[in-house]
Amino acid sequence: MSEFVDVTVNDGIQLIRINRADKKNALTQDMYAVLADSLNNAEENSDIRVTVITGVADSFTSGNDLVDFLQNPAQGEDRPVVRFLFALANIKKPLIAAVNGLAVGVGTTMLLHCDLVYASTEAKLSLPFVNLALVPEAASSLLLPKMLGHQRASELLLLGDNFSPEKAKEFGIVNDVVAPEQLEETALNTAAKLAAKAPEALRLSKALLKNDSEEVLKQMRAEFEIFSSRLTSAEAREAMTAFMEKRAPDFKQFN
Ligand code: COA
Numbered sequence: 001m002s003e004f005v006d007v008t009v010n011d012g013i014q015l016i017r018i019n020r021a022d023k024k025n026a027l028t029q030d031m032y033a034v035l036a037d038s039l040n041n042a043e044e045n046s047d048i049r050v051t052v053i054t055g056v057a058d059s060f061t062s063g064n065d066l067v068d069f070l071q072n073p074a075q076g077e078d079r080p081v082v083r084f085l086f087a088l089a090n091i092k093k094p095l096i097a098a099v100n101g102l103a104v105g106v107g108t109t110m111l112l113h114c115d116l117v118y119a120s121t122e123a124k125l126s127l128p129f130v131n132l133a134l135v136p137e138a139a140s141s142l143l144l145p146k147m148l149g150h151q152r153a154s155e156l157l158l159l160g161d162n163f164s165p166e167k168a169k170e171f172g173i174v175n176d177v178v179a180p181e182q183l184e185e186t187a188l189n190t191a192a193k194l195a196a197k198a199p200e201a202l203r204l205s206k207a208l209l210k211n212d213s214e215e216v217l218k219q220m221r222a223e224f225e226i227f228s229s230r231l232t233s234a235e236a237r238e239a240m241t242a243f244m245e246k247r248a249p250d251f252k253q254f255n
Pocket of ligand 1: 022023024026027062063064065066067102104105106128129132243
């Protein structure tokens with residue numbers, strides 16, 4: 001369990017709230033374990049029809065905890081982060097994201113697996129894997145080029161700059177951008193609509209919409225392999241140490 005993820009169930013809706021405000025909701029392995037278990041347990045629990053995921057304060061999540069990356073670089077398939085990403089690809093019940101603020105790294109890649117995504121006008125998305133000397137994960141290296149074409153996917157994945165929720169909507173990553181005070185209500189109202197529908201029809205329809213899950217899992221595994229070796233690379237150590245030391249990384253020494 002983790003004190004930094006709150007999970008509640010009401011009227012068929014499981015609400016997962018990432019709650020580690022002082023670290024911009026950065027995700028540790030304990031937090032990923034709760035996320036993975038919540039998604040997987042919902043599959044067996046007939047009281048849960050839909051899951052909504054959101055964050056507290058000004059962040060959805062700032063992505064993987066970088067201290068955790070440095071201290072525990074191992075990425076075996078039994079690791080909670082891997083269980084979470086597989087759950088995203090495998091779950092049959094609908095998942096809705098309410099992106100309330102910063103959505104960095106996995107904060108953005110997890111959206112590619114959600115069925116509906118609402119973002120606040122305050123949201124700020126980014127995929128800074130290369131900036132951290134890492135490579136894309138969560139099958140984003142497959143899903144983004146499919147959705148956007150090579151050039152726009154490269155803009156997001158190679159440059160790694162922040163992009164706005166409006167741009168995310170234009171790119172098809174986000175369904176709608178709403179005022180911050182309307183975000184949770186919008187997500188929960190939509191979840192309530194789905195929760196009232198015939199559950200088996202909903203699951204079968206989602207499965208038809210996501211008929212590429214074998215390919216997605218294969219790409220996730222290919223990414224994990226490279227990602228894991230990158231975590232212990234000198235380039236990545238420089239990038240993460242620079243973050244910790246609050247300075248820009250210096251990659252001039254590498255070729
Ligand atoms: N891992 C660990 N700690 C993180 C973190 C992360 N992913 N994101 C933020 N934090 C911590 C900061 O170290 C800081 O801790 P401190 O108060 O003990 O110094 C605290 O959260 C607040 O972050 P700060 O950087 O001061 O806030 P900001 O508003 O200036 O910037 C971010 C917010 C998210 C843009 C910036 O923190 C950032 O770039 N974080 C790293 C994101 C990242 O690369 N994630 C991994 C993607 S694969």
